[in-house]
Amino acid sequence: MLNPGINLESSRAAVQLAVRCQPVYAAVGIHPNEHVQLGRETLRELRALAAEPAVVAIGEIGLDYYHHMTPPGEQQRRFRAQLDLAAELELPVIIHCRNAHADALGIISAWQASGGAKVNAGVFHSFGGDAVHAETARELGFYLGITGPVTFPTADGLRKIVAHMPEDRLLIETDAPFLAPQPRRGKRNEPAHVRWVAEKIAAVRAAKTEAIAQASTENANRLFAWDD
Numbered sequence: 458m459l460n461p462g463i464n465l466e467s468s469r470a471a472v473q474l475a476v477r478c479q480p481v482y483a484a485v486g487i488h489p490n491e492h493v494q495l496g497r498e499t500l501r502e503l504r505a506l507a508a509e510p511a512v513v514a515i516g517e518i519g520l521d522y523y524h525h526m527t528p529p530g531e532q533q534r535r536f537r538a539q540l541d542l543a544a545e546l547e548l549p550v551i552i553h554c555r556n557a558h559a560d561a562l563g564i565i566s567a568w569q570a571s572g573g574a575k576v577n578a579g580v581f582h583s584f585g586g587d588a589v590h591a592e593t594a595r596e597l598g599f600y601l602g603i604t605g606p607v608t609f610p611t612a613d614g615l616r617k618i619v620a621h622m623p624e625d626r627l628l629i630e631t632d633a634p635f636l637a638p639q640p641r642r643g644k645r646n647e648p649a650h651v652r653w654v655a656e657k658i659a660a661v662r663a664a665k666t667e668a669i670a671q672a673s674t675e676n677a678n679r680l681f682a683w684d685d
């Protein structure tokens with residue numbers, strides 16, 4: 458189970474929880490919707506938090522042009538700075554991306570071209586882009602995190618992407634407490650609800666749920682390089 462931070466406070470809490478409750482792991486990062494100055498001090502604390510072995514990724518980081526809490530230029534600056542931090546620490550990244558896939562993929566592509574990318578590139582968490590974005594993310598070595606919306610009646614586009622994506626690129630996540638699957642839609646989401654996400658992925662791929670669960674577990678093991 459991987460529990461990401463969205464600012465310093467929640468990153469600290471995620472690390473504390475991970476240290477106390479194995480095998481819960483943590484990611485640390487500044488989310489694009491946070492009102493935080495990402496200066497040298499903040500980066501220094503993220504780096505210190507990431508020194509804890511239970512921290513397996515930098516995230517959530519990324520771009521959000523939907524909520525637009527921070528000007529795009531500032532979001533992009535923070536995103537690049539935290540990608541560089543991930544490269545320095547040799548950790549994968551958890552990308553939050555809303556209505557900003559072209560820019561996010563462009564920044565990642567430039568980061569990789571500059572030598573920043575590692576084999577463990579990262580995941581587009583709760584993927585919400587189109588089929589072209591999905592293909593580009595895959596080419597850049599990224600995984601797609603699939604959440605509750607894959608079970609929503611209107612999500613045909615996402616289901617089509619899920620049906621065609623190679624099995625070794627798919628991850629299953631909750632985004633709890635948000636995005637509860639259709640049977641619990643609008644209620645508080647929780648980790649046990651990934652079952653419905655796995656069942657829907659299996660259904661659209663004409664696969665067994667157990668096989669999807671097994672594959673996504675192996676994918677997470679590979680991406681986050683944790684011990685179990």
Ligand SMILES: [Zn+2]
Nearest residue numbers: 517553554582
């Ligand atoms: Zn997010």
